[in-house]
Amino acid sequence: MVLKNRLKSAQMAALLMLVIIDRTPWRLLATLYVNEKSRSGNRYFLKIKAGTWGACMDSGTFSDLRSVHSRYRTFAREKLRVDLMEREVAATASRQAWSSAGEQGLFELLIPLQRKREDLLNVVTAMEALGEGGEDLGFCLSIVAHAIGCAFVINEAGSGEQKEIFLPGLRSGAAIGACAMTELGSGSDAFSMAATARRDGDDYILDGTKLYVTNGPVADVFVIYARTGLEPGGLGVSAFAIPRSALGLDVEDGSEKLGARTANWGTLRLRGCRLPISCRLGAEGAGGSLFREAMKWERLALTAATVGAMRASLDRCLAFVKGHHRFRDQLSKYQSVLHRIVDMRARFEAGRALLHSVVQGQTGHVLSEEMVSIARLVVAESAFQNGYDEVHLRGAAGIYVNSEANLLLRNALALQSASGTQEIQKALIGSAMGLR
Numbered sequence: 001m002v003l004k005n006r007l008k009s010a011q012m013a014a015l016l017m018l019v020i021i022d023r024t025p026w027r028l029l030a031t032l033y034v035n036e037k038s039r040s041g042n043r044y045f046l047k048i049k050a051g052t053w054g055a056c057m058d059s060g061t062f063s064d065l066r067s068v069h070s071r072y073r074t075f076a077r078e079k080l081r082v083d084l085m086e087r088e089v090a091a092t093a094s095r096q097a098w099s100s101a102g103e104q105g106l107f108e109l110l111i112p113l114q115r116k117r118e119d120l121l122n123v124v125t126a127m128e129a130l131g132e133g134g135e136d137l138g139f140c141l142s143i144v145a146h147a148i149g150c151a152f153v154i155n156e157a158g159s160g161e162q163k164e165i166f167l168p169g170l171r172s173g174a175a176i177g178a179c180a181m182t183e184l185g186s187g188s189d190a191f192s193m194a195a196t197a198r199r200d201g202d203d204y205i206l207d208g209t210k211l212y213v214t215n216g217p218v219a220d221v222f223v224i225y226a227r228t229g230l231e232p233g234g235l236g237v238s239a240f241a242i243p244r245s246a247l248g249l250d251v252e253d254g255s256e257k258l259g260a261r262t263a264n265w266g267t268l269r270l271r272g273c274r275l276p277i278s279c280r281l282g283a284e285g286a287g288g289s290l291f292r293e294a295m296k297w298e299r300l301a302l303t304a305a306t307v308g309a310m311r312a313s314l315d316r317c318l319a320f321v322k323g324h325h326r327f328r329d330q331l332s333k334y335q336s337v338l339h340r341i342v343d344m345r346a347r348f349e350a351g352r353a354l355l356h357s358v359v360q361g362q363t364g365h366v367l368s369e370e371m372v373s374i375a376r377l378v379v380a381e382s383a384f385q386n387g388y389d390e391v392h393l394r395g396a397a398g399i400y401v402n403s404e405a406n407l408l409l410r411n412a413l414a415l416q417s418a419s420g421t422q423e424i425q426k427a428l429i430g431s432a433m434g435l436r
Contacts, residue, residue, distance in 0.1 A: 064122075065121060065122070068109070068122055068126055069125050069126075069128070071104070071129075072104070072106065072125075072126045072129040072130055072133065073129040073130075073132055074133065075100065075104050075106070075130075075133070076129065076130045076131075076132070076134030076136070077133040079096070079097040079101075079134075080094065080097055080130070080133070080134030080135075080136040081133060081134045081136070084134065084135060084262075084407075085402050085404060087136075087261075087262050088138075088261050088262060088407070089402045091257070091261040091262070092262065093138070093139070093142060093218070093262050094139070094262070098142075098173060098176070099173065101173055102172050102173025103173075106143070106173075107143070107146070107147060107151075107170065107171050107172065108172070109122050109123070109126055110123055110126065110143065110144075110147035110301075111147045111152065111155065111167070111170060111171045113155060113167075117359075117362050120297075120300070120359055121359055123297070123300075123304070124301065124304040124359050125304075127140060127144075127302070127304035127305040127308070128304040128305065128307050128352075128355075130143075130308060131304065131307065131309040131310075131311075131312070132308035132309065132311045133308070135312050135313075135404075135407055136262055137259070137306065137309055137411040137414075137415060138259075138260040138261050138262030138263035138411070139263070140301075140302065140305035141302065141415070142215055142262075142264070144298050144301045144302055145178055145179055145214035145263075145298075146170065146176055146178070146215055146219075147177070147301075148294055148297045148301060149177070149178070149179030149214070149294060149298060150170065150177025150178055150179050150219075150222070150223045151166070151167060151170040151171065151177050152294050153179070153223050153239060153241075153281060153290050154166050154167060154221075154223065154281065155167060156281075156290060156293065156294075157239065157281040157282030157286065158281055158282075161278065162278070162279075162281070166221050166241060170221065175220040175221055176215055176219045176220050176221070177215065177221045177222075177223070178213050178214060178216050178219035178221070178223070179213070179214070179222070179294075180210035180213045180216070180223070180224045180268045181193075181210065181291065182211050182212050182213075183195060183209060183210060183211060184209065184211055188424050190225075190291070191233045191234045191237055193208070195207065195209070195210065195224075195225070195226040195227065195270065196208060196226055196228075197226035197227065197228045197238055197240065197275075198228075200274070202276060203274050203275060203277065204240070204274070204275050204276075204277065204280065205273065205274050206226050206240070206248070206270040206272075206274075206275060207270050207272060208270050209267065209270070210224065210267065210268040210269075210270075211254075212254065212265055212267075213251070213254075213266050213267065213268050214263050214264070214265045214418075215263070215264055215265070216264065216265055216268055217252075217253050217254075217264045217265075218264050219244060219251075220243065220244050221241065221242070221244070222241070222242045222244070222249070222268065223240070223241055223242075223281070224240050224242055224270070225237050225238070225239055225287050225291060226238060226240065226270075228287075229284070229285055231285060234287065234288015234289065234291065234292070235285055235288060236285060236288075237285070237287035237288045237291070238280055238282075238284050238286065238287040239281040239282065239286070239287040239291070240275060240279045240281060241279055241281055242273070242275060246273055246275065247273065248270060248272045248273030248274065249268070249269075249270060249273050250268070250269045251266050251267070251268050251269075252266055252267045252269070254266045254267060258413065259411040259412070259414025260414040260415060260418070261410075292369070295420065296367045296369055296372045298419045299373065299375075299376045299419045299425075300355070300358065300367070300372050300376070302418060303375050303376045303379045303380070306380065306383045306411075306412065306415060307352045307355055309407070309408055309411065309412075310344075310348045310351065310352075310379075310382070310383050310408065311348060311352075312408075313344075313386055313387065313390050313407070313408040314341075314345060314386070316390070316404070317341060317344065317390050317393055318332075318341065320393065320394065321337055321393065337393065340389050340392070341393075343385075343389065344386045344389050344390075347382035347385060347386055348382070350378070350382070351375075351378055351379040351382045351383075354378055354379070355379060358371045358372055358374075358375045369432065370429055370432035370433075373420075373428040374425075374429055376419075376420075376425050377422060377425040377426065377429070380415060380416045380422060381422070383408060383415075384413060384416065386412075387406070387407075387408035387410070387411075387412050387413075388409055391405055391406050391409055393405075
């Protein structure tokens with residue numbers, strides 16, 4: 001009875017999150033429900049009945065999204081989860097999984113040529129499915145850097161020639177993309193970069209060093225940000241699309257990471273890298289706005305993958321506490337264990353509801369930076385706490401190096417630094433509230 005009441009509380013908390021955050025009318029609460037009949041094993045689905053969102057989600061869209069989720073969850077289970085722990089220990093990416101993702105149309109789905117609400121729904125649904133089915137958040141980080149950090153920006157601001165050169169390979173997965181922004185002296189203050197792009201006739205000459213470049217060691221195409229003017233912040237920053245073969249561009253392998261270990265990263269060095277003006281993306285000084293727009297999609301995609309991984313972790317914990325006994329009683333019957341599991345469930349449901357409320361709140365082509373940052377902030381903290389709870393539940397089995405029980409903990413910690421730290425999310429939210 002206690003568990004049943006707590007589950008009802010968790011469900012209600014998730015529904016209220018939609019009301020508070022998304023201002024969903026109270027009358028729509030009647031259309032939101034937890035479909036107990038659709039449970040698979042210990043998995044719970046907070047569902048939206050088809051058609052109740054009117055123009056936001058018709059029955060056809062709902063059916064399509066279920067198909068997207070099923071397809072990529074199956075792909076992740078078959079291509080990512082089977083050898084995940086071996087790749088985690090070795091800190092290696094799976095090129096076979098990358099190729100299979102291309103064959104499954106994943107990159108075309110993640111790199112829409114036109115931005116619409118349906119595209120964002122597809123991206124979030126696919127990423128959540130990958131996180132749930134594969135739990136390989138390193139792979140998720142890699143494909144997001146490829147599809148959004150690189151291809152998204154080229155598609156947004158590239159010339160017809162640039163799109164023709166780069167997008168076919170990026171959308172098929174035959175080419176790998178990377179985004180180079182972070183530097184040693186700037187970190188979270190990304191636009192205070194030291195890398196420069198100096199104009200020289202019809203060329204630019206780029207100099208500088210970029211760190212923590214996801215996909216760097218294996219990338220074929222780089223979107224690189226460098227300072228082209230003296231204007232403050234992002235106003236003096238421009239973006240460039242650069243092939244790996246460019247003279248003066250060198251990439252070095254990065255060190256091993258605590259989390260997201262299956263994502264390659266490296267250091268990119270620019271030493272007198274001469275590029276024609278045609279390599280610039282958009283107008284000179286447009287790099288800052290391009291980067292901020294891409295980060296909104298990137299944060300939301302990584303948040304979706306994290307929500308999926310939270311579901312997988314919760315399923316694993318439920319199976320463990322129901323299938324193991326201590327002192328002649330099932331673990332789940334101990335109140336301290338029950339409370340921990342229910343807290344995990346509540347954080348998952350609330351985080352997922354918040355994620356999808358942000359997607360439903362999209363207006364035209366515009367995503368709210370404030371709401372994206374709120375979702376990222378809440379889910380990242382919740383995932384870290386759920387990861388800690390899983391380790392705690394498993395005891396000694398949770399702390400050895402190749403234990404799947406610490407996957408979420410390590411990956412959640414690593415992803416708190418991807419696409420802006422938690423403190424950056426708070427700064428963006430505070431600015432939107434008029435506090436800065």
